Amino acid sequence: MTIPAIEITGLSKSFGSDHKKNQALTDLSIVIQPGEVFGFLGPNGAGKSTTIKLLLHFLKPDSGSLRILGHTVGQDEFRHRIGYLSEFPFFYDHLTARETLLLSGRLSGMTRQAIDQRLPMLLEHMSLTEAADRRVGGFSKGMKQRLGMANALVHDPEVLIFDEPMSGLDPVGRHQIKGLIAELKQEGKTIFFSSHILSDIETLCNRIGIIHKGVLLYSGGLRDFLVAGVGLEESFVRIIEEANRASFA
Amino acid sequence: MQALRNIWFLALSTCTEGIRHRTLWAVVCLASLLTMANLGVTTLYSWDLGKVSVEFGLSAVAFTGLLLIFFLGMKILADDLERSRIFMLLSRPVSTWQYLTGKFLGLAMILLLATIILGLSAALSMRYVLWLYAAFVPPNFSWLTCIMALACQWLSLVVVLALSVLCFSFAKQPFVALLLAVCSYLVGQNMELLRRVVVENPQAGALAGQEQLVIALSWIFPNLSLFDKKYEAAYGMAFSGQEFVLLCLYAISYSALLLYLATLLFRHKEIA
Ligand SMILES: Nc1ncnc2c1ncn2[C@@H]1O[C@H](COP(=O)(O)OP(=O)(O)OP(=O)(O)O)[C@@H](O)[C@H]1O
Numbered sequence: 001m002t003i004p005a006i007e008i009t010g011l012s013k014s015f016g017s018d019h020k021k022n023q024a025l026t027d028l029s030i031v032i033q034p035g036e037v038f039g040f041l042g043p044n045g046a047g048k049s050t051t052i053k054l055l056l057h058f059l060k061p062d063s064g065s066l067r068i069l070g071h072t073v074g075q076d077e078f079r080h081r082i083g084y085l086s087e088f089p090f091f092y093d094h095l096t097a098r099e100t101l102l103l104s105g106r107l108s109g110m111t112r113q114a115i116d117q118r119l120p121m122l123l124e125h126m127s128l129t130e131a132a133d134r135r136v137g138g139f140s141k142g143m144k145q146r147l148g149m150a151n152a153l154v155h156d157p158e159v160l161i162f163d164e165p166m167s168g169l170d171p172v173g174r175h176q177i178k179g180l181i182a183e184l185k186q187e188g189k190t191i192f193f194s195s196h197i198l199s200d201i202e203t204l205c206n207r208i209g210i211i212h213k214g215v216l217l218y219s220g221g222l223r224d225f226l227v228a229g230v231g232l233e234e235s236f237v238r239i240i241e242e243a244n245r246a247s248f249a
Numbered sequence: 250m251q252a253l254r255n256i257w258f259l260a261l262s263t264c265t266e267g268i269r270h271r272t273l274w275a276v277v278c279l280a281s282l283l284t285m286a287n288l289g290v291t292t293l294y295s296w297d298l299g300k301v302s303v304e305f306g307l308s309a310v311a312f313t314g315l316l317l318i319f320f321l322g323m324k325i326l327a328d329d330l331e332r333s334r335i336f337m338l339l340s341r342p343v344s345t346w347q348y349l350t351g352k353f354l355g356l357a358m359i360l361l362l363a364t365i366i367l368g369l370s371a372a373l374s375m376r377y378v379l380w381l382y383a384a385f386v387p388p389n390f391s392w393l394t395c396i397m398a399l400a401c402q403w404l405s406l407v408v409v410l411a412l413s414v415l416c417f418s419f420a421k422q423p424f425v426a427l428l429l430a431v432c433s434y435l436v437g438q439n440m441e442l443l444r445r446v447v448v449e450n451p452q453a454g455a456l457a458g459q460e461q462l463v464i465a466l467s468w469i470f471p472n473l474s475l476f477d478k479k480y481e482a483a484y485g486m487a488f489s490g491q492e493f494v495l496l497c498l499y500a501i502s503y504s505a506l507l508l509y510l511a512t513l514l515f516r517h518k519e520i521a
């Protein structure tokens with residue numbers, strides 16, 4: 001049996017102290033095999049970003065375990081093998097795009113030559129070639145998003161974790177990112193990404209997870225999820241409404 | 250090896266970021282003008298011109314350094330957290346201590362640069378005053394002592410910087426961190442005075458009989474007044490190399506300790 005790329009078991013996380021506790025995640029378990037593209041869906045405040053931050057050990061879990069490529073998160077060093085794009089990518093305003101990528105590459109343990117070889121291709125891919133030597137402070141939201149993408153891919157990681165990779169992009173940019181994800185899928189990378197945009201998930205993912213108020217409602221194949229005859233959107237709304245009704249009852 | 254490299258890259262990028270920041274140059278230009286104002290101020294005094302000029306120059310460096318730490322340095326540190334830039338760095342194989350040390354060294358480099366620029370402009374104005382009023386040049390005046398005093402000034406800034414990194418690593422809000430850092434700076438600045446008052450004077454009011462406490466405190470807070478060598482520089486008093494080395498060691502070990510504590514605290518912090 002192969003080692004799962006990402007393995008989350010019984011994960012719970014709450015914010016705040018006892019009397020004002022906010023349960024963000026409850027007993028969440030997901031397994032993602034290598035080479036899969038996993039779409040993580042859920043309404044606002046469902047706990048998508050929280051799960052991703054837990055995966056990167058920015059937050060510490062209350063209970064449960066997280067493993068990436070067979071290594072326990074927070075214990076072993078495997079971060080040079082994962083690429084991460086945050087929900088709101090921010091950079092040093094006074095560094096140029098090239099310098100930002102150089103810093104990231106070097107911090108991931110790449111040599112200068114390796115970075116120099118890879119940069120032109122990445123910048124070209126993200127249509128940032130012209131802006132490469134401009135300071136990031138002057139970038140638009142979409143440009144920052146694309147730089148964030150390049151930043152996540154600099155060290156050619158095996159596992160990619162994207163938090164809403166298409167947010168803030170125009171249709172052209174979104175199309176580009178979709179193409180990129182499809183390409184990465186071809187290369188056999190494991191991709192875990194969260195999104196609100198159902199149509200993107202529909203075209204890209206093998207498997208999806210649906211989370212609502214910190215509870216995983218569904219995890220499995222995309223095909224199996226789609227109720228016969230209705231699209232992803234319809235099925236998604238249906239399952240969320242059902243969960244809402246159940247919680248009121 | 251990779252650890253040292255990581256620290257170096259972080260320091261370098263922090264330094265670059267700081268150097269390209271407008272705040273730095275605004276403060277440095279203002280301070281250079283201030284040291285030039287030396288020329289005007291000193292002529293108001295009719296005695297001890299040399300002393301006034303030297304003290305004035307070194308004070309300008311100290312004051313600017315503090316401005317830079319509290320505004321530029323703390324801003325760079327706080328923005329890392331507030332604007333989640335830290336995610337970009339800590340999602341890579343960079344450990345907490347490497348991150349904090351890299352930031353610290355980068356900011357210390359900025360302070361060094363500012364100290365050198367201001368030191369030069371202060372030296373120019375001092376040179377001019379001393380040349381204009383040769384009669385007031387302190388008898389044993391030496392530029393070497395001045396440079397050593399300047400270096401001590403930088404060391405004390407480095408200690409304050411380490412203190413700010415520590416405050417920043419446990420405070421929930423950047424503003425609180427700033428406030429804490431300023432307070433500990435003020436305490437550190439007056440520690441030696443307090444210690445002397447209490448230890449040498451049996452009638453020291455509320456603190457009488459609390460010598461142990463005060464001595465303990467003077468070990469906890471940095472004894473910043475030790476680094477104040479304005480007086481020596483101004484009067485051209487002997488300032489031994491040995492004392493200088495001891496001060497360097499004190500600054501380095503104290504900062505290292507603070508950074509270590511900061512790492513321990515930072516590990517428990519959730520970044521979101
Ligand atoms: N740092 C934090 N402190 C307190 N509560 C938090 C924090 N981060 C998230 N939460 C809470 O956790 C829950 C999940 O938030 P999360 O950001 O994971 O949602 P999300 O699914 O990413 O939503 P969105 O689609 O809007 O990005 C929310 O109720 C939120 O209020």
Ligand SMILES: [Mg+2]
Pocket residue numbers: 048049050087163
């Ligand atoms: Mg989110």
